[in-house]
Amino acid sequence: METGEKVNKGLKALEEKVFGRDLCAACGACLSLCPYLRSWKGKVVKLDDCKLEEGRCFAYCPRTEVDLNEVYKKKFGKNYEEIEMGPVKKIVMARAKDSLWRKKAQTGGVVSSLIDFALREGMIQSGILTPRDGDLLPQGKIITSRKAVLNCAGSSYVSGPTLEALNRGPWKGKERIGIVGLPCQVLALARMKTSSLEKKTPIDRVDLVIGLFCTWALDYKPFTAFLHERVGGHSIKKLNITPPPERILEVTSGGTLYRIPVDDIRPFIRPSCRVCLDMTAELSDISVGTVEGKEGWNTVIVRTEMGEDLLRRAKKAGVIETRPLPKNNLSHLKEASLLKKRRALDALNEKGGIEKNYFILSANLIKRILSESGEATP
Helix, strand or coil, rough: CCCCCCCEEEEHHHHCCCHCCCCCCCCCCCCCCCCCCEEEEEEEEEECCCCECHHHHHHHHHCCCCEEHHHHHHHHCCCCCCCCCCCCCCEEEECCCHHHHHHHHHCCHHHHHHHHHHHHCCCCEEECCCCCCCCCCCEEEEECCHHHHHHHCHHHHHHCCCCCHHHHHHHHHHHEEEECHHHHHHHHHHHHHCCCCCCCCCCCHEEEEECCCCCEEHHHHHHHHHHHHHHHCCCEEEEEECCCCCCEEEEECCCEEEEEHHHHHHHHHHHHHHCCCCCCCCCCCCCEEECCCCCCEEEEEEEEEEHHHHHHHHCCCCCCCEEEECCHHHHHHHHHHHHHHHHHHHHHHHHCCCHHHEEEHHHHHHHHHHHCCCCCCC
């Protein structure tokens, strides 16, 4: 490269570094911003070339170069140092007290019940969730009512452009917004907030981010084709993955429960997931996952004052109940989180280097991740 030559950080670079390497996370952060990008069946499609040398599509993407210290300082006021599973104010196991949420939503129903409570208490005026209307592709939807929250309850294990709803609106201009997202989407939201580019989305009014634990997500088109071969043409009512050591995908369809080994669906994991460092949505206000061996309970990690206030008020109001997370579960969660980081670093090295491609991490942090994940440092 000649001295002084500008490095493209627009759609051209996004196409080369992300789309061209099959590393798009399908988070939706670039959609309804750029007139040349559209979503089609779980993929981002480029309609035409763009001559901008710097664009929000590249700046917001969770799979382009990112200085993790910068985004962590903006969110938590400190550098990226807590490598096990990010900043933690409090960690508990919890479940919704109302059986409505436990029956309709995933696992303990904590995410749905917290969003519903935040809306009713005026902590937020709108939420962005993903509805489950028979199709497995998550599409972001702006919701303002309990009925809408119920329609969005449940998981599909498929990645989809949820954040497009934030960019698209419509917004009235004063709403406080809450968003539920996967780790890649949570990182994209943090990048939106730290970007120096002009913001034409209501990102500064996003006051609550609830992150979902995620080891990987599935590619919509091949996964749904596979699934319908296994269960027929019936609408998929519910998906659930049982905890280790069983690891079975339970599919409720046409009044029948089908059980599919998780190993059978691994070929449909998005390549982007293999370079993701984050299992527990570390840049959220509250992170929520399952509790292994405790059916019907969620693991809840509180990370910020907003998250702490929401959990405290919801518990006081009788919306959720909490218990201490057993030490064995906490230990295993840390191990699993570190293992995901280790695997991501290995995958990034295979692609030509960690810092060259994606994350700006100090050598000491890399050594700590490699060491604490139980592997010898190369």
